[in-house]
Amino acid sequence: MRIAIDAHGGDHAPTAVVNSLRLAASQWPDTTFILIGRDEKLLPEAFGNLQFVQVSEQIEPDDEPVKAVRRKKDSSIVVGCQMVKNREADAFISGGNTGALMAAGLFHTGRMRGVDRPALAPVFPTLTGKGILVLDVGANPEARPEHLRQYAQMGSIYANKVLGFKEPKIGLLNIGTEACKGTELTKEAFSLLEQERSISFIGNVEARDILYRPCDVLVCDGFSGNILLKNMEGVAKAIFERFKQELTASLLNKLAAAILKPGLKRFARDMDYKEHGGAPLLGLSGPVIKAHGSSDEKAFYNAIRQAHLFVENGVIQRIEEELSH
Amino acid sequence: MRIAIDAHGGDHAPTAVVNSLRLAASQWPDTTFILIGRDEKLLPEAFGNLQFVQVSEQIEPDDEPVKAVRRKKDSSIVVGCQMVKNREADAFISGGNTGALMAAGLFHTGRMRGVDRPALAPVFPTLTGKGILVLDVGANPEARPEHLRQYAQMGSIYANKVLGFKEPKIGLLNIGTEACKGTELTKEAFSLLEQERSISFIGNVEARDILYRPCDVLVCDGFSGNILLKNMEGVAKAIFERFKQELTASLLNKLAAAILKPGLKRFARDMDYKEHGGAPLLGLSGPVIKAHGSSDEKAFYNAIRQAHLFVENGVIQRIEEELSH
Numbered sequence: 001m002r003i004a005i006d007a008h009g010g011d012h013a014p015t016a017v018v019n020s021l022r023l024a025a026s027q028w029p030d031t032t033f034i035l036i037g038r039d040e041k042l043l044p045e046a047f048g049n050l051q052f053v054q055v056s057e058q059i060e061p062d063d064e065p066v067k068a069v070r071r072k073k074d075s076s077i078v079v080g081c082q083m084v085k086n087r088e089a090d091a092f093i094s095g096g097n098t099g100a101l102m103a104a105g106l107f108h109t110g111r112m113r114g115v116d117r118p119a120l121a122p123v124f125p126t127l128t129g130k131g132i133l134v135l136d137v138g139a140n141p142e143a144r145p146e147h148l149r150q151y152a153q154m155g156s157i158y159a160n161k162v163l164g165f166k167e168p169k170i171g172l173l174n175i176g177t178e179a180c181k182g183t184e185l186t187k188e189a190f191s192l193l194e195q196e197r198s199i200s201f202i203g204n205v206e207a208r209d210i211l212y213r214p215c216d217v218l219v220c221d222g223f224s225g226n227i228l229l230k231n232m233e234g235v236a237k238a239i240f241e242r243f244k245q246e247l248t249a250s251l252l253n254k255l256a257a258a259i260l261k262p263g264l265k266r267f268a269r270d271m272d273y274k275e276h277g278g279a280p281l282l283g284l285s286g287p288v289i290k291a292h293g294s295s296d297e298k299a300f301y302n303a304i305r306q307a308h309l310f311v312e313n314g315v316i317q318r319i320e321e322e323l324s325h
Numbered sequence: 326m327r328i329a330i331d332a333h334g335g336d337h338a339p340t341a342v343v344n345s346l347r348l349a350a351s352q353w354p355d356t357t358f359i360l361i362g363r364d365e366k367l368l369p370e371a372f373g374n375l376q377f378v379q380v381s382e383q384i385e386p387d388d389e390p391v392k393a394v395r396r397k398k399d400s401s402i403v404v405g406c407q408m409v410k411n412r413e414a415d416a417f418i419s420g421g422n423t424g425a426l427m428a429a430g431l432f433h434t435g436r437m438r439g440v441d442r443p444a445l446a447p448v449f450p451t452l453t454g455k456g457i458l459v460l461d462v463g464a465n466p467e468a469r470p471e472h473l474r475q476y477a478q479m480g481s482i483y484a485n486k487v488l489g490f491k492e493p494k495i496g497l498l499n500i501g502t503e504a505c506k507g508t509e510l511t512k513e514a515f516s517l518l519e520q521e522r523s524i525s526f527i528g529n530v531e532a533r534d535i536l537y538r539p540c541d542v543l544v545c546d547g548f549s550g551n552i553l554l555k556n557m558e559g560v561a562k563a564i565f566e567r568f569k570q571e572l573t574a575s576l577l578n579k580l581a582a583a584i585l586k587p588g589l590k591r592f593a594r595d596m597d598y599k600e601h602g603g604a605p606l607l608g609l610s611g612p613v614i615k616a617h618g619s620s621d622e623k624a625f626y627n628a629i630r631q632a633h634l635f636v637e638n639g640v641i642q643r644i645e646e647e648l649s650h
């Protein structure tokens with residue numbers, strides 16, 4: 001197995017990427033790890049199952065995605081997606097520009113047979129530490145009912161083969177629990193999901209319940225999914241920040257905070273996306289994974305572990321079989 | 326001025342409603358307060374500026390909204406909305422079934438001239454204690470660009486006249502800050518809002534920034550708005566609950582919690598929707614306000630204060646002038 005990784009994606013790149021790769025290389029000696037970057041000095045000890053592919057360009061976080069992918073053909077993101085297409089790599093991971101990775105995935109790796117729209121599928125943290133796979137969170141702002149059915153099928157297979165959930169329970173994001181609730185899209189999708197025999201559909205799920213983990217996989221259009229993702233991140237971050245202010249407001253508060261620290265740390269860890277690896281772009285012809293922009297060494301390591309399971313368990317083949325029916 | 330209020334709406338009704346009404350009656354001696362309920366014993370001392378209107382039916386929280394409004398013609402929700410229509414009341418407040426109140430508002434109070442779709446417009450709490458008016462949060466799951474323009478105009482007037490914001494800054498909920506981001510709806514709405522001279526449009530706003538209060542008024546389709554509202558409520562509630570568990574996990578933790586209490590209480594109060602009154606149904610021919618289902622005496626009192634400003638400042642007339650152009 002060969003797993004390629006973008007040296008330049010994310011706030012803590014390239015150090016966090018290189019460190020996670022060294023760890024992975026010793027953990028999985030039979031897997032070849034390919035670092036794609038601009039400077040070969042990044043990996044001076046490249047040998048054995050650690051390789052380096054040099055590129056001359058770099059897509060920046062603020063670059064306009066489609067333009068960047070068209071112009072910067074020798075960037076790590078474009079080259080990584082092409083390597084998956086050409087079977088030079090079995091999977092590609094990047095913590096870089098999300099839009100550019102989606103565009104490069106679509107243009108250079110290409111869609112899988114039977115899939116109309118690839119979906120970005122991160123795992124949302126919940127109160128229990130176990131996450132929910134949510135798709136789509138923005139690969140396609142607009143969706144048709146049939147797309148949501150495909151998201152459900154892809155999500156179900158991925159949640160089973162990579163996240164290890166038996167018969168994943170699929171929910172539909174909606175503004176009420178009754179079948180008649182929501183928009184034309186959710187009403188038609190509800191009926192398609194109900195009829196789909198290959199998945200275990202549990203009905204509508206409301207946004208207030210996500211942290212209590214009402215299902216294993218949640219499907220929604222990319223606009224709503226993106227609103228949900230960013231709102232959860234934003235609200236949790238803002239509340240934690242404000243709590244932190246309170247915990248450090250005085251010497252006495254700091255003493256109190258010291259007592260509470262172990263419990264609060266456990267909570268923060270349960271709520272941490274880093275435990276769950278990256279977000280696969282499901283529906284491409286090969287495994288492409290978006291690692292969170294603020295990924296540290298551990299988050300990249302988890303994304304590598306996830307890519308490993310993705311390839312090992314033949315998720316692409318399984319989805320292709322299921323959707324080409 | 327005559328303000329009518331539903332005795333039976335909300336978890337703490339009728340006690341919280343009746344108590345808030347007594348307080349309001351002494352606070353505003355020139356205003357007549359009309360309690361609408363099933364049991365006249367609710368207000369044994371009805372006299373002066375405190376009146377009672379008896380009804381024979383009650384819409385329950387779980388009733389199917391449209392059916393309930395059609396069948397229970399002598400319920401507080403239907404009678405209250407009719408009283409506004411017939412000018413027997415200048416405003417109506419209910420903490421009851423949201424869907425039923427929206428349906429009764431539409432059928433019995435009726436739309437305002439120039440408005441295609443009324444919108445439900447709650448104030449979302451933010452970290453600073455000052456809120457953001459968000460519309461629509463579910464009166465219409467689907468919206469057209471023109472509806473979003475009307476929401477912006479109505480929201481701008483309401484935020485100015487009732488919430489006291491000078492030249493309210495209007496944002497459009499979207500999945501990126503650039504004009505080209507999002508769906509066909511948000512792209513077209515962006516261009517309409519940019520051209521609209523009666524409002525101060527600041528551009529797209531992302532869901533992660535809401536708690537930091539990037540604007541005074543946020544417009545969105547009812548589906549996204551409802552997802553946002555319920556997610557914020559759900560995430561904040563879940564995190565606070567989990568913190569509470571930590572704060573009471575041991576005797577030592579309880580001691581630490583006692584030290585932190587004043588600061589945490591201040592934070593909880595800043596984040597409390599109750600400070601902001603209820604959510605007006607903007608676009609009806611008269612003021613109808615939805616109080617939160619878990620409203621206590623103080624929340625109902627704030628909703629009454631809000632209804633007072635709504636009527637006193639001629640918000641309905643102002644919106645009608647603006648939108649009938």
